[in-house]
Amino acid sequence: MNDTASRASDIRVDLLEIARVIEPGSTVLDVGCGDGSLLDYLVREKQVDGRGIELSPEGVNKSIAKGLSVIQGNAEEDITFYPDQCFDYVILSQTLQAMKRPDVMLEQLLRVGRKAVVSFPNFGHWRVRLSLGVFATMPVNKTLDYPWYSTPNIHFCTIRDFVNLCDQLDIHVEQAVAINAKGYPLPFHKLFLANLMATQGMYVITKK
């Protein structure tokens, strides 16, 4: 197995879903890029011109060591310093729920990027509903793996909430993918079913 292949198989399945919607050769900003796995994959496999912002020092150090242009910083603050429409895509993967103001963040994503790819855990999933509705406790599972008192995820939303917010902010949903616990896309296109069955939602959005 060559180096590229081993790297490709290393990235999480749900990240591959994001990578699928990125046009080769485009410019990409990954907000909250972690250790740079997705960005590294995009640079290698899709020849993108990629940049990243990451809060954790470990993530930043690993990303830079991979040769990625990543800066240590706070996503909500640092994104404001990029000029308008300077990226083809801005990616926000599994980070929206940790933002102080997810609505402002969505607007920033589409100010800086022509398109944004946003993925987030779906609080409407049936397991979450079961946990709250039947056991009356906050859900803790593989995707939502923090107890309520120490979670960095301060703004959970359901897929329906997200779609409603996009509506409010005049954001056009170009593509919506419901994703299961293993990271694979589900065949549900009805919002009701996606909101019930998906553990995460992935949206490609643009300004209307």
Next chain:
Amino acid sequence: MIMLFFMEQNISTEIQDEGCAAVVNLGRDVPLRLDSGEEISSFDVAYKCWGELNEDKSNVVLVCHALTGDHYVRGINPITGKRGWWETMVGPDKPVDTNRYYVICINVLGSCAGTVGPASINPVTGQLYGLDFPVITIGDMVRAQAMLLDYLSIDSLFAVIGGSMGGMQTLQWAADYPERVKTCVAIATTWRHSAQNIAFHEVGRQAIMADVNWNHGRYLDGEDKPHAGLAVARMAAHITYMSESGLTSRFGRNLQDRDEVAFGFDADFQIESYLRHQGISFVDRFDANSYLYITRAMDYYDLSADYDGVLANAFQGTKTRFCLLSFTSDWLYTTVESRHIVRSLNAIGARVSFADIEMDKGHDSFLLECPDMDAVVRGFLQSEADAMEVQLP
């Protein structure tokens, strides 16, 4: 037998560390025009280099040294008898790998370690310069380095790297010679000297000038040197290079060679003794006037000054790839300053990486063993060198 083996090992590293060293006289045909408007002609520039130049001269790394540093990056420094100041960063298999890169470090203008400075002889008068030496800037230092590289027929720099005042030079290089600088690694540095930075330097300069032996800079041919003043300057500056937590963990309120305070003004505390030692050992290797000139150059440093105060404009259109590093405990050139540089670069779409390294040793962290810094610098340089297909020598 074992002893002999080790001795041989030592000798071989010694030779490797030695690198090449030279002093070149520049500016005889075309003088160096300084920011002050003055010119210097026929001046010495000292430098050292390690590693080998590759065929297309694409593997050159310029290391820029800090205020009291010099070009003795590796190996024994003949002035101090101690090891070079950045052996953790530069050398075979180090982050700046001399097996791959041709590393050169040039002693700055105004210094007292080989390049022309106030302790040199003015070729016009045949006398020591002293305060007749023109006031210099970081831009002037960089221009002198560029003159030397021209002389050595080195056009392109794969990387310019430095910490503190060395970092200021790397940014100045990127701003003034964007086409020559492929990558720029600026560590624990700033884009302009703040009021607080200037204030600390002024304390140091006043300490030197208050020493009667300073004699308006005319002490060089006499017996008495302004050692007391220079030592105090060094002591004050040294505090700014360390962090409160670093000082506390290393010295706390520990007493020096005694069980209780002596109710006097001897060095009761270890920190006092340490600072006095720092001051006293500094005067043996550094010239007081050089200290005045170089601190002045740092105070005048403001990369945004020529660009209406907008730092981003200093780098407009740059293709240089930047890597900025700050240290969480550095209160001299704080993370905020590095972040401002990073955001300015982002604003113009430049390629920039930035890591704020967790380290509790203050500003001097960049000179110390720091695995996180090493990993970032190594990874950044390696991947850029691979991307640019920099060939081995």
